[in-house]
């Protein structure tokens with residue numbers, strides 16, 4: 668039976684490829700730097716990057732080195748990109764966290780915040796929870812996007828925010844929006860990545876267009892190499908509404924429009940097996956490209972701020988849980 672289906676499909680594909688031009692080649696090449704960033708950050712030496720640990724400090728040193736080499740600027744109120752903050756853990760103890768904030772200036776006053784948390788769960792019993800997908804993958808995606816805009820200057824100022832303490836309740840993102848390095852009213856949108864490196868079904872979800880339907884135009888859902896799916900953002904979905912489950916939730920709480928990029932839970936989610944060997948490498952490369960294309964598309968619009976704020980829908984019942 669299968670063969671019967673395959674033959675007409677093959678004819679159809681060869682027909683289409685001769686009609687269309689040859690630009691749609693499906694999966695692109697693996698991005699070696701992207702993979703290297705994940706491999707390093709999720710290696711055992713980094714001990715799972717738990718907030719307040721030596722491993723988290725090592726991760727910061729790695730990201731700061733990459734920021735410096737890319738020529739990202741640091742705001743004067745941050746020493747060498749570091750935004751330090753303090754919060755109370757769920758157990759009530761005081762914890763110090765450090766965000767890493769770099770930026771590339773644009774032509775106008777609008778600001779896009781591209782974000783991804785770098786912290787993870789650390790060592791649990793004797794297992795290192797390496798957090799390759801969660802969220803070394805988003806961190807590497809952020810570095811890839813920064814690399815592009817370091818060479819191709821953006822219209823809007825782009826802040827690259829590598830947040831700490833997401834796993835402890837979006838603490839780094841909350842500290843950022845409570846004390847942003849720019850006037851908060853100039854932040855037009857947050858584009859947040861959390862788990863973009865592991866999907867056996869090649870599915871990347873984009874949440875945020877339920878609340879902000881006008882953002883749909885920036886997301887290409889017709890990509891050939893992976894499935895880009897809008898969703899997980901309707902409050903009726905309950906826990907499957909991801910609106911407030913990663914760092915974009917802190918921006919949402921300030922009524923800043925957002926798009927969140929990530930995959931559905933997989934067998935290695937919040938397990939010691941979320942390590943470099945279980946990253947689906949082709950999907951990851953393609954997903955990071957897809958996110959970069961969205962950021963480029965958003966940045967093309969220089970009057971972003973007004974257009975988004977004018978159309979903003981003020982609804983929603985923020986949930987406090989974070990899933991990622």
Ligand SMILES: [Zn+2]
Nearest residue numbers: 801802861991
């Ligand atoms: Zn996460």
